[in-house]
Amino acid sequence: xxxxxxxxxxxELDAAVSPEHAEQVxxxxxxxxxxxxxxxxxxxxxxxxxxxxTTVTHSGGAPVVTDxxxxxxxxxxxxxxxxxxxxxxxxIAMVKTWPMxxxxxxxxxxxxxVVDYSHMxx
Amino acid sequence: MSExxxxxxxxxxxxxxxxxxxxxxxxxxxxxxxxxxxxGWLGSLDLxxxxxxxxxxxxxxxxRTRGVPPNPGGWLTQAARHNALxxxxxxxxYREKLALLAEPETAAPERGADEPDERLxxxxxxxxxxxxxxxxxxxxxxxxxxxxTAQIAHATLTPESTIAQxxxxxxxxxxxxxxxxRIPEGxxxxxxxxxxxxxxxxxxxxxxxxxGGDATADRDLADDAIWLARxxxxxxxxxxxxxxxxxxxxxxRAREGARAVEGELVLLAEQDRTRWDRxxxxxxxxxxxxxxxxxRPGRWQLHAAIAACHTDAPDGGAxxxxxVLTLYDMLRAYDRSPIVRLNRAVALAEIDGPxxxxxxxxxxxxxxxxxxxxxxxxxxxxxxxxxxxxxMAEDLCALELTANEAERRLLAARAGR
Numbered sequence: 056x057x058x059x060x061x062x063x064x065x066x067e068l069d070a071a072v073s074p075e076h077a078e079q080v081x082x083x084x085x086x087x088x089x090x091x092x093x094x095x096x097x098x099x100x101x102x103x104x105x106x107x108x109t110t111v112t113h114s115g116g117a118p119v120v121t122d123x124x125x126x127x128x129x130x131x132x133x134x135x136x137x138x139x140x141x142x143x144x145x146x147i148a149m150v151k152t153w154p155m156x157x158x159x160x161x162x163x164x165x166x167x168x169v170v171d172y173s174h175m176x177x
Numbered sequence: 178m179s180e181x182x183x184x185x186x187x188x189x190x191x192x193x194x195x196x197x198x199x200x201x202x203x204x205x206x207x208x209x210x211x212x213x214x215x216x217g218w219l220g221s222l223d224l225x226x227x228x229x230x231x232x233x234x235x236x237x238x239x240x241r242t243r244g245v246p247p248n249p250g251g252w253l254t255q256a257a258r259h260n261a262l263x264x265x266x267x268x269x270x271y272r273e274k275l276a277l278l279a280e281p282e283t284a285a286p287e288r289g290a291d292e293p294d295e296r297l298x299x300x301x302x303x304x305x306x307x308x309x310x311x312x313x314x315x316x317x318x319x320x321x322x323x324x325x326t327a328q329i330a331h332a333t334l335t336p337e338s339t340i341a342q343x344x345x346x347x348x349x350x351x352x353x354x355x356x357x358x359r360i361p362e363g364x365x366x367x368x369x370x371x372x373x374x375x376x377x378x379x380x381x382x383x384x385x386x387x388x389g390g391d392a393t394a395d396r397d398l399a400d401d402a403i404w405l406a407r408x409x410x411x412x413x414x415x416x417x418x419x420x421x422x423x424x425x426x427x428x429x430r431a432r433e434g435a436r437a438v439e440g441e442l443v444l445l446a447e448q449d450r451t452r453w454d455r456x457x458x459x460x461x462x463x464x465x466x467x468x469x470x471x472x473r474p475g476r477w478q479l480h481a482a483i484a485a486c487h488t489d490a491p492d493g494g495a496x497x498x499x500x501v502l503t504l505y506d507m508l509r510a511y512d513r514s515p516i517v518r519l520n521r522a523v524a525l526a527e528i529d530g531p532x533x534x535x536x537x538x539x540x541x542x543x544x545x546x547x548x549x550x551x552x553x554x555x556x557x558x559x560x561x562x563x564x565x566x567x568x569m570a571e572d573l574c575a576l577e578l579t580a581n582e583a584e585r586r587l588l589a590a591r592a593g594r
Contacts, residue, residue: 144357
């Protein structure tokens with residue numbers, strides 16, 4: 056099954072991490088992608104900080120452009136990848152080894168991808 | 178009548194109306210096996226479970242008046258298959274499945290002694306941590322124990338529509354997110370088993386906490402919980418904690434007969450111990466010993482060992498409180514819940530006196546201020562210290578916080594109301 060895994064962090068807690076520690080975790084992130092290469096069908100992307108976000112909504116009959124992310128949440132998505140594994144347990148086992156989980160405020164969301172559109176055909 | 182007796186259809190009962198207890202026994206024996214078999218056949222837990230649930234509703238209507246047929250499993254399997262095919266023809270999203278379905282075996286194949294029970298993988302799927310605890314319980318009660326949505330709603334004091342929605346969502350999530358119906362291996366196994374055991378334990382306690390229910394009412398979920406604990410321990414004989422939970426529930430069950438007299442709750446210390454079920458106590462001890470021989474301690478075994486201490490005392494005054502306290506100290510390493518600390522405080526009061534215990538109880542205020550038994554325990558400590566007015570106020574607090582009628586009457590009597 057294909058899943059998108061979304062790496063989230065809490066920017067206000069990032070400052071508490073020492074540069075050395077961050078660098079060391081980052082090295083292990085590269086290794087992680089290497090170790091799991093056969094299951095990562097799309098390494099996805101790492102995103103620029105949330106301070107660069109721009110959001111377009113629809114309001115009063117017209118699109119409106121605003122500065123900032125769509126949600127007020129403290130947690131933000133920092134990147135995503137696409138994996139292809141047998142089932143949710145395999146996805147969970149893989150995600151549990153994500154090196155950045157040891158940093159405060161970091162988590163990973165696992166969402167199955169829609170791959171079957173047959174029910175939409177008429 | 179033991180749990181297993183209830184599962185055997187009584188030949189004399191065939192033409193007579195079947196009792197609810199007999200029906201419960203038959204249905205929980207068959208339900209999970211059929212859900213598992215149909216899931217394999219249909220490739221969809223959602224569809225399989227829905228079809229079995231419908232068959233169970235039909236069986237309850239029919240069997241209640243006309244008795245249980247000679248082969249209830251075959252009856253349910255046929256009805257469930259019929260319902261599944263009906264649904265597939267009716268609903269477009271399933272239609273393409275129809276061509277792919279192989280003709281099912283007409284009789285369920287006999288299971289060899291070494292083959293794993295197909296119910297266990299289903300149970301681990303229903304208790305997957307990606308489902309909320311409420312959903313785990315509801316889905317387990319329906320798919321594994323064969324309860325109807327209405328029965329679950331009644332037993333857990335939740336609106337029927339909420340239970341129905343919980344079950345539908347959980348089943349869809351299992352399908353859509355690829356939650357495997359499988360017993361996990363390796364390091365995962367112990368954690369996942371603990372979730373299963375927690376669901377079974379909650380099932381047992383829910384049976385006693387039905388608000389508005391009297392002490393003797395709603396024994397059903399307790400029966401189901403013990404039945405399920407037996408199934409898990411039997412199918413996973415090497416798992417010490419599975420035996421630990423079974424022993425714990427059996428100790429509690431053994432004391433059940435003395436727990437309520439004419440609908441009124443009786444505290445453990447004051448229970449008439451001749452009303453305890455000696456056979457169940459012996460069985461509980463044997464199960465706990467089997468667990469201990471596996472030499473893999475854990476929280477359920479410690480809970481059971483504490484229950485054994487209480488059960489072994491010839492009267493409340495003879496309880497070996499030092500042993501109880503020692504076991505609670507060990508339990509704290511496995512189970513950090515404030516409820517465990519509260520229970521430990523009760524034992525501590527017997528050893529170090531109410532002053533030391535009150536400090537412990539007060540330290541739990543933030544966690545347990547909304548829990549009626551925290552106030553009841555605090556009242557007991559205050560009374561031990563001669564602070565009767567404060568004790569009375571705490572008992573009244575406890576009274577306000579509990580919705581269970583029998584508990585209310587007990588607390589009211591203590592507070593002199």
